[in-house]
Amino acid sequence: MQLSFNKKKSSAIRDSKGDRIFSYFNAVIMTLISLACLYPIWYVLMASFSSTAAINANLGKLLWPQDFSLGAYQMTLKHPLILSGFRNIFLILVFSLPLQMTMTVLCGYFMAAKNVMFKNAIVSFFMFTMFFSGGLIPMYINQRDLGLYNNLWALIIPGALSLFNAIICKSSIDVIPDSLTESAHMDGAGDFRILTQIIVPVIKPTLAVLLLYYGVGLWNNWFNAAIFIQDNDLLPIQNILRGVLLANNQSLNQGTQSADVVNQFAETIKYAAISISTIPILCIYPFLQKYFVKGIMIGSVKG
Structure with a gap:
């Protein structure tokens, strides 16, 4: 007996209304959680390129550097x-x-x-x-x-x-x-x-x-x-x-900078130090990310 097959593409299984609502809700929640995790990193990075006066004057959210300057990094690296x-x-x-x-x-x-x-x-x-x-x-x-x-x-x-x-x-x-x-x-x-x-x-x-x-x-x-x-x-x-x-003021004032210059970046020096200690690890992770999920899950289930 010869069997005949329908060559037409089968219609894709559509998600129910409840599944779609759950997917949208899940996407919104995960987006908010991601922003909550990423914003502190972004704030520290933007603050490190700002001056202390601008940071003190802007106590709210910080999306871009205020009074852009590399002074905090220069003093930290010195x-x-x-x-x-x-x-x-x-x-x-x-x-x-x-x-x-x-x-x-x-x-x-x-x-x-x-x-x-x-x-x-x-x-x-x-x-x-x-x-x-x-x-x-x-x-x-x-x-x-x-x-x-x-x-x-x-x-x-x-x-x-x-x-x-x-x-x-x-x-x-x-x-x-x-x-x-x-x-x-x-x-x-x-x-x-x-x-x-x-x-x-x-x-x-x-x-x-x-x-x-x-x-x-x-x-x-x-x-x-x-x-x-x-x-x-x-x-x-x-x-x-x-x-x-x-002790950023005392440790960074080595006699080559005036007290006014040190005080100008007294607060942002902390953000620059945090950035210097964090960015190298963040730069390495993308190269190992493709192994991360596979490597951490291997061996968890046998069969």
């Missing part, structure tokens, strides 16, 4: 420790990120491995460190006794591994079919080759997200440097900008 702060944070990123990613992948691969002797006991020990720690004083004494006090390595070595990120990496590895690694073992590949040539390329989106997590964490971290770093020349940029925010 701070003698700004360049050393950027140098230190870039050194921390250069040494920390490869170390953190390597440790995370190795730990995730171990936790995802099967038929490993004493695996449960070792993983339980790992998990114990997530919930309990010695505290700040033992950590300080440990850093001092290891010779890491007042050294950039104090900001690199202790944070070499985040177990939470290793668990994310482990969940991503669990999604990979066992047949893929088993066939590689049968062909004579060792664990190192399987990890570097099979697993790492497959979980690349997850690694991109973890790289973003680690990078943002290192960039925003100022507390450890405030505890373990004594010399101002070794402080990362966040600690320098924090000093600018707390």
Whole structure:
């Protein structure tokens, strides 16, 4: 029996009136939430290009710079420790990120491995460190006794591994079919080759997200440097900008600017410092955004 097929295009399924109302309502709500999140960033950016007098005179919304000027950025960047702060944070990123990613992948691969002797006991020990720690004083004494006090390595070595990120990496590895690694073992590949040539390329989106997590964490971290770093020349940029925010008039008046010039940008210097510390991360995110959703969701559902 020969079947005949209708070549006409089937009409698209139309949404009901209730579905359309919900979609419009949802779009309006999400737009308002997005504006509420974006406007503070826009306000800080516009205020950084304004003068203190204009900001004080305009206490309402700020959509465009008032009395446009680059004076706040010029004075902030003239701070003698700004360049050393950027140098230190870039050194921390250069040494920390490869170390953190390597440790995370190795730990995730171990936790995802099967038929490993004493695996449960070792993983339980790992998990114990997530919930309990010695505290700040033992950590300080440990850093001092290891010779890491007042050294950039104090900001690199202790944070070499985040177990939470290793668990994310482990969940991503669990999604990979066992047949893929088993066939590689049968062909004579060792664990190192399987990890570097099979697993790492497959979980690349997850690694991109973890790289973003680690990078943002290192960039925003100022507390450890405030505890373990004594010399101002070794402080990362966040600690320098924090000093600018707390005492901008005194810290920026280095004798090269008159008091009137400093006072002219006393308020907007704070906004310039916030912009300098935020914009680099905002510029990096678009390059990793395509991996973000895929990487954070991989491993959440198996099947």
